[in-house]
Amino acid sequence: MEPISHAFKDNARRGLADPNLQRALARLKTGFQERRTIAAARLPEFEALRSQAKEIKDRTLANLDFYLERFEAKVRETGGEVHWCQTPAEAREAILRICRAAQAKSVTKGKSMVAEEIALNPFLEANGIEPVETDLGEYIIQLADEYPSHIIVPALHKTAEQISELFLDRHRQYGNTQRLEEVRELVDEARRIIRPRYVAADVGITGANFLIAETGSTAIVTNEGNGDLTQILPKVHIVIATLEKVVPTLDDAATLMRLLARSATGQELSTYTTFSTGPRRADDLDGPESFHVVLLDNGRSKMLGSEFQDVLRCIKCGACMNHCPVYGAVGGHAYGWVYPGPLGAVLTPFLVGIEEAGHLPNASTFCGRCEAVCPVRIPLLKMMRYWREREFEAGLGAPALRRGLALWAWLAKRPALYRPLTALAIALLGALAPRRGALAHLPLATGWTRDRDLPAPEGGTFQARWRARQGRGARTAA
Amino acid sequence: MSASDTGGGNARAAILGSVRKALGRGPLAGAAREALESGLNDPAPNLIPARAQLPHAAQVDLFVAMAEEVKASVARVGSDAGVPAVVADYLAQHNLPTDIVMAPDAALDAYPWAARPLLRLRRGKAEETDAVSITGALLGIAETGTLLLTSAAERPTTLNFLPATHIVVLRAEQIVGAYEEGWALLRRQGSPPGDGGFMPRTVNLITGPSRTADIEQRMQLGAHGPRQLHIVIVGGEEG
Ligand code: SF4
Numbered sequence: 001m002e003p004i005s006h007a008f009k010d011n012a013r014r015g016l017a018d019p020n021l022q023r024a025l026a027r028l029k030t031g032f033q034e035r036r037t038i039a040a041a042r043l044p045e046f047e048a049l050r051s052q053a054k055e056i057k058d059r060t061l062a063n064l065d066f067y068l069e070r071f072e073a074k075v076r077e078t079g080g081e082v083h084w085c086q087t088p089a090e091a092r093e094a095i096l097r098i099c100r101a102a103q104a105k106s107v108t109k110g111k112s113m114v115a116e117e118i119a120l121n122p123f124l125e126a127n128g129i130e131p132v133e134t135d136l137g138e139y140i141i142q143l144a145d146e147y148p149s150h151i152i153v154p155a156l157h158k159t160a161e162q163i164s165e166l167f168l169d170r171h172r173q174y175g176n177t178q179r180l181e182e183v184r185e186l187v188d189e190a191r192r193i194i195r196p197r198y199v200a201a202d203v204g205i206t207g208a209n210f211l212i213a214e215t216g217s218t219a220i221v222t223n224e225g226n227g228d229l230t231q232i233l234p235k236v237h238i239v240i241a242t243l244e245k246v247v248p249t250l251d252d253a254a255t256l257m258r259l260l261a262r263s264a265t266g267q268e269l270s271t272y273t274t275f276s277t278g279p280r281r282a283d284d285l286d287g288p289e290s291f292h293v294v295l296l297d298n299g300r301s302k303m304l305g306s307e308f309q310d311v312l313r314c315i316k317c318g319a320c321m322n323h324c325p326v327y328g329a330v331g332g333h334a335y336g337w338v339y340p341g342p343l344g345a346v347l348t349p350f351l352v353g354i355e356e357a358g359h360l361p362n363a364s365t366f367c368g369r370c371e372a373v374c375p376v377r378i379p380l381l382k383m384m385r386y387w388r389e390r391e392f393e394a395g396l397g398a399p400a401l402r403r404g405l406a407l408w409a410w411l412a413k414r415p416a417l418y419r420p421l422t423a424l425a426i427a428l429l430g431a432l433a434p435r436r437g438a439l440a441h442l443p444l445a446t447g448w449t450r451d452r453d454l455p456a457p458e459g460g461t462f463q464a465r466w467r468a469r470q471g472r473g474a475r476t477a478a
Numbered sequence: 479m480s481a482s483d484t485g486g487g488n489a490r491a492a493i494l495g496s497v498r499k500a501l502g503r504g505p506l507a508g509a510a511r512e513a514l515e516s517g518l519n520d521p522a523p524n525l526i527p528a529r530a531q532l533p534h535a536a537q538v539d540l541f542v543a544m545a546e547e548v549k550a551s552v553a554r555v556g557s558d559a560g561v562p563a564v565v566a567d568y569l570a571q572h573n574l575p576t577d578i579v580m581a582p583d584a585a586l587d588a589y590p591w592a593a594r595p596l597l598r599l600r601r602g603k604a605e606e607t608d609a610v611s612i613t614g615a616l617l618g619i620a621e622t623g624t625l626l627l628t629s630a631a632e633r634p635t636t637l638n639f640l641p642a643t644h645i646v647v648l649r650a651e652q653i654v655g656a657y658e659e660g661w662a663l664l665r666r667q668g669s670p671p672g673d674g675g676f677m678p679r680t681v682n683l684i685t686g687p688s689r690t691a692d693i694e695q696r697m698q699l700g701a702h703g704p705r706q707l708h709i710v711i712v713g714g715e716e717g
Contacts, residue, residue, distance in 0.1 A: 027694065056524070062501065068497070078675060160696075163693055183693045183694060213518060214521060225703025228639045250658075250661040254661070267685075271687070272703070284631055285602065286629075286634045286635055304497060304501065
């Protein structure tokens with residue numbers, strides 16, 4: 001999809017005004033947040049596993065070339081092929097070539113954020129190949145011609161009622177004319193309609209949660225079983241994955257598995273974790289006859305060695321967005337591209353450019369809940385700050401903010417001026433809001449105060465208070 | 479071969495070059511490379527949770543508890559002879575058809591199916607019309623109540639996903655603590671042992687029946703895969 005991240009403010013306002021979305025977001029708190037807390041508490045080793053997972057990913061990234069080559073060698077040994085692609089265009093072409101060679105008319109797809117990233121569906125359609133999404137959430141948004149609002153729950157923003165309406169409209173072609181009321185009925189109808197599509201498809205495309213260098217296996221994690229039917233029924237299985245998905249061994253994958261579902265949905269393990277290695281063996285009765293891995297860079301190799309390297313540890317669990325107050329207020333579509341939430345705030349500017357996505361790293365209260373739950377301990381806040389710095393250096397951002405920051409920086413380097421001026425500012429602000437202790441409007445910052453009050457400062461500057469506190473001696477130091 | 483037909487020989491070199499540039503070095507060689515290679519050829523487990531390291535009887539109990547928690551049903555039976563009756567009872571209780579597709583797996587021949595002539599068994603892979611399947615499993619993994627199934631000529635993967643009811647029969651001795659014990663067994667069974675070629679085409683870790691929470695985060699069983707997962711454990715203490 002074309003990013004619309006530049007319109008974050010408008011997108012966010014729309015999200016805030018959408019009662020259906022607000023209900024869905026409220027459910028995140030009682031759902032995923034609480035369940036993650038329970039699941040983490042049930043496993044005493046959870047924190048130690050997080051540290052180990054970080055270490056595994058760091059070690060892999062430090063030797064990424066070695067593990068990718070080894071992964072490729074094992075895929076070939078087991079009868080599969082690896083297609084290296086630098087850009088989304090190359091990946092789309094590689095997939096099209098494989099589909100053409102299989103004379104494919106339709107392909108089934110498991111949920112893949114990388115497929116969203118390269119906008120695969122419109123490309124296949126333009127080339128006369130029908131893509132059929134099989135993950136229920138992806139299927140719903142494909143019918144609605146939308147894009148995911150959450151990386152784990154793509155149709156999070158839709159109510160059952162809206163989905164019922166959508167099914168009634170789009171399933172008429174299959175002779176279904178009844179309006180369905182229950183979630184159960186909606187699930188059953190989707191199951192019934194998608195079932196024959198698995199069998200009819202010539203090619204099945206899935207993503208990958210892990211690529212295993214030890215064995216050349218690719219692994220997917222699902223709850224529905226759609227990713228499995230997608231890969232065992234058609235003649236051809238294509239896996240699309242980015243470079244950083246590789247891990248050294250099955251044991252390393254096991255460590256990450258123990259964190260992924262617990263962090264994502266609070267499950268102990270997702271229902272299906274499937275390792276696929278090569279095409280079907282000579283005497284197997286089912287499974288794909290050929291196996292392809294489309295290995296996409298799309299900027300990952302440039303993140304390596306940069307201040308954004310740590311985000312390559314991401315295992316796409318979604319915990320950071322589940323716990324983010326900004327995501328929880330505005331929803332995923334506000335972020336205007338494939339990856340929402342704190343992950344998107346860091347990743348999207350890299351993938352679509354800071355000019356397009358400059359608002360995203362600013363869409364944060366810097367409360368730190370994302371970092372507190374990230375299973376691979378990605379310093380998301382630090383990286384949002386890097387983007388703010390880059391944005392500032394690149395001369396982007398609102399002019400008033402830029403002037404303000406430049407003035408502050410100039411002052412801060414001049415303590416003789418900074419101290420009296422900040423003291424004066426505090427006295428002024430305090431005088432403006434003597435009763436309520438809060439400012440509903442602030443001259444020169446009306447944008448900031450439009451949706452919130454600025455608490456009026458009390459009790460002098462930080463520096464003055466610090467000096468006073470130091471003066472009281474070491475009594476409180478312990 | 480991929481490199482030529484994608485014009486991707488260049489892409490491969492460019493990507494690896496870009497990775498190495500970022501890492502500030504050329505291709506790994508010598509001792510550094512050997513250390514990484516031996517890590518892959520002789521892999522060691524990472525931290526294994528205490529809950530996965532219980533005595534065997536406790537492991538079996540944990541397996542049952544965890545599987546039931548994720549809405550699998552579990553039956554325990556003392557002897558091989560009792561298995562067909564347990565299966566027949568389950569099907570009768572749930573008003574399920576007695577036409578069954580079963581894995582052509584020698585491990586399942588131990589059970590005297592002929593004693594229950596009402597169970598009509600077909601051996602092979604699953605078709606769209608099959609409602610009930612029976613398979614074995616390589617292992618049960620206690621830490622999360624997970625079944626580990628591997629594909630082979632006698633163990634088609636479609637049996638695990640197409641029918642609405644999947645019945646898995648395994649022996650109590652096949653229940654272990656941790657995923658890593660599964661990897662170790664796969665590596666031992668593979669030929670040649672220790673080689674990366676030990677993996678069957680498909681290894682399924684299955685934890686409960688299929689489900690989705692994609693609509694309003696409300697959990698429903700039976701999204702695309704089985705609605706029911708019934709696990710029959712043969713032998714072990716409880717009998
Ligand atoms: S950044 Fe961390 S919390 Fe967010 S999706 Fe990635 S791994 Fe999960």
